[in-house]
Amino acid sequence: MGRLVMQYGAPAAVEAIRARALPPEFAAQEAQRAHEAKQDRTPDLTARLNAWQARLAAADPAADLEAGERSGARLIIPGSPEWPTQLDQLGLGRPLGLWLHGAADLRFSCLRSVAVVGARAATAYGAHIAAEFGVGLSESGWSVVSGGAFGVDGAVHRGALAGGSPTVVVLACGVDVCYPADHDTLFAAVRDQGVVISECPPGVHPTRARFLIRNRLIAALSRGTVVVEAALRSGALNTAAHALSLNRHLGAVPGPVTSGMSAGCHKLLRERKAVCVTSPEEMIDLVGVIGDDLATPSRPPAVPRDKLNETTRKVLDAIPVRGGAGPASIAVAAGVSLDAALSALGGLAAAGYIERTTSGWRLRKQTASYRKAPDSAVLEPPLTPESDPTDEPPFPDDDFRA
């Protein structure tokens, strides 16, 4: 309130109060007026006021309530038990009320929730990841908040439904309007298990502006937002911007740099606005309780060789693949004493790493390639994807612990 008075003087403040009775477009007006103020273009307040009054005259709250009731929707306002108080962080942009249609309790559903957003024209990759996130979050007891569009939105809600947790669809039109029309069965399923919500009264149809206004709710309802796929020009990036402005966590799922639909995610990562998130666990790690919801850190696979001690490993490295070498030359090559080399050779032979030939010690083929491992306590089948297909000496890839 005070901010408004400072910014535009009393008339606008009055208008702001009156605007409380107006449709959500008010938020957009707010944003634009702030924008104009920045550009020192003083808005024609009188014209605005008249326009809004015309609108106010056209509004019919009683009819809206009746229509909502008919469609089975309910209206909640700040103070209602089901009101998600985190919306208060939107300040003047807080919705005047929300229309809900569904079995789930909105406030409860959003306590542990993640917004999963992304492109409508998602690739097969994006849709797959979105579905995986939906299932993963849902099975971990986290609910999903997203829009109702094709692509990522639809995929993540389907995944969340499969996972059995409530899911929240935030529409840019009335909750009784099915947009896109092909999502009627999806929305029906969401109403059974989750809730479909909107700040638009029943019967209102979507416009560009309403989608952008809607996005702030998706960001504000959830603990954090993850962008699955987004082109450089994308509504998902708009939601991401809202999440950042609300100081909520922001994650981005990387994808092929050859895919334009991941360019938006990579931009967020490159500008360090978003954390790189590759799994639902990592997203929960980001938004969850510190210490409680940690994701299991991605560890490099262990290989039998790791169990060998330093000296033995050096000796193993010094043993040729072809031909053969005597203990003395192996000791020199490994840079260890002859005694150490001899004992190491015994152990390696027993473990099936090396074999003695007429020409001396050499690696056993399957050791070099970590393929078929002999029955041995030390040598287990390899876990590493880096196993060497050739019978050349194994590469350092098998040697390095990240």
Add this chain to the structure above:
Amino acid sequence: MGRLVMQYGAPAAVEAIRARALPPEFAAQEAQRAHEAKQDRTPDLTARLNAWQARLAAADPAADLEAGERSGARLIIPGSPEWPTQLDQLGLGRPLGLWLHGAADLRFSCLRSVAVVGARAATAYGAHIAAEFGVGLSESGWSVVSGGAFGVDGAVHRGALAGGSPTVVVLACGVDVCYPADHDTLFAAVRDQGVVISECPPGVHPTRARFLIRNRLIAALSRGTVVVEAALRSGALNTAAHALSLNRHLGAVPGPVTSGMSAGCHKLLRERKAVCVTSPEEMIDLVGVIGDDLATPSRPPAVPRDKLNETTRKVLDAIPVRGGAGPASIAVAAGVSLDAALSALGGLAAAGYIERTTSGWRLRKQTASYRKAPDSAVLEPPLTPESDPTDEPPFPDDDFRA
């Protein structure tokens, strides 16, 4: 020197001095000794010294020089005109000398160079990106430093050769040893246009340890390192760690989260150790001269609608797709005055966005979908990949500027 004395006392210091005459494995010994010191395991210095002396006795520098000359290689040492002084940052780990074989001048080639590293078992995606980076860097006058392995190493060198700049292959074996053998033609091409280098004397074969030791050279020679593809257990991550310890720039190329070969890159990004790099330009932006080598920032595509002013855009949003609406109701829906609405409608009709029907104004189909645009100064063919395939109202994706 002083560090060593503090750590192990005089004997080790003496050994360190002597070690200057020893093969590069000394660096590994250094590392391991530091490791043992951390674990309070005092190393058996005498045994080490004996082992090294045995090795020293086996060394034959004269024969090495002769063999090198025969193979056409040259040996450079610190102080040689061709010596890359950035190697001095390796401290005690600085190579004692380098064997070079190739037409290019190593020092000059590394002035503007990027290390491109990645998995040997690269996917088609990784190989494609590596080749693109090779060409891109090369054509921008940057040379590539990498290993000589299959996968990313080979692909980036081939790309660099195609781009016409010198490329540097750092081997973990003697420069006269072709490992892997199938890369003989590639190495021949590199010798013509770039240079093949190694700190190992001629005839030395690769071992695990040598690959890890070699990696520090790749990181130290270049201005920065970019990891194209790496599994969680990967030599490329070892090179990345070297780059970080040398305070060089580190970039990582994202990939599908479903690909294990990108898991290492995503780990670097998630831990914010690496910058997300999606193109050669972005890597040059990272390592290049501030201001001079900036990458063109990725911008969202522009659409004709962007050219419309605020009021006109609001009016356009308020016009229905089907049926039709009169100016008055449009003005109310748009929240603008009737005069403003009327003038906007005229302009939109002239620009071919809307049409007048018996029932009032409505969107023209191709406007809603941004498909076939009429000949108009305002309405140009769409640049955005987000164009809507349906004749539903266009989505906010077309509305949002990142």
